[in-house]
Amino acid sequence: MKRFPLLLGIVLLVFTLIPDSLNAQRRKKTTANPVQYPEALYSSMEYRLVGPFRGGRSVAVTGVPGEPNLFYFGATGGGVWKTTDGGRSWENISDGYFGGSIGAVEVAQSDPNVIYVGGGxxxxxxxxxxxxxxxxxxxxxxxxxxAGLKKSRHVPRIRLHPDNPDIVYAAVLGNIYKPTPDRGIYKSTDGGKSWKKTLFVNEQAGAVDLV
Known part of the structure; x- marks a missing residue:
C-alpha cells in the first residue's frame, strides 16, 4: 500500500509534463515553417498615385509598424503630411508650427507618438x-x-534609439551654398534639448545618411 501513493504521484507528474512537451513541439513546428505566399500573387500589384496633389516632391516618407494604413511624409515645399487610411486622404500636421522644405521624418519604434522631423x-x-x-x-x-539645430538648414536623415526616443542622431548637410562648421553627425541624449557633434570632417563635407 505504501507504493500506491508513489505510483500515483509518478503518473500525475507524467500527465502534467505531456501538455508542455506537446506545446513545445507545436511552437517548434510553427517557427520552423513560416507562412509563405506564392510569388504569383505579387505580379498583380501595381504602384498608384495616392496624393496629395500639393506640397511638391518628397524625399522623406515613413510608415508605422503594426499600422498598415498610417504613413507620414515630408514635402519639399509643404511641411509634414499624415494619412490614416492608406493614402485616400491626407492632412497637413505641421501648419501653424513650421513648414518649408522637409528632409527627414522619423517615428520612434518604442513609441509611435514620438516623431522627429528634419528641415531641408x-x-x-x-x-x-x-x-x-x-x-x-x-x-x-x-x-x-x-528640437534644436536651427542652423543646420538641411537635415537629410534622423535615426532614433529603438528603445529610447530621447537618444537621437541627425545627419546634417548644412548650408549648401557656402562652407559652414554646422555640418556633420549630431547626437542628442535628451530628446533634442541639446546636441553634440560626434563626426565632423570639414566645412565643405556634410552628412546625408545614417544606417
Missing amino acids: EKTLRGNVSSGYGVWKTVDAGKTWKS
Missing part, C-alpha cells in the same frame, strides 16, 4: 529649399516643439 531636402538642384532645424512631437503630430 537633400536633393541638390537649382531651386533647393532649406529648413528650420529639427522639430519634435510626442502626440503623433497634434503639437510640435523645436
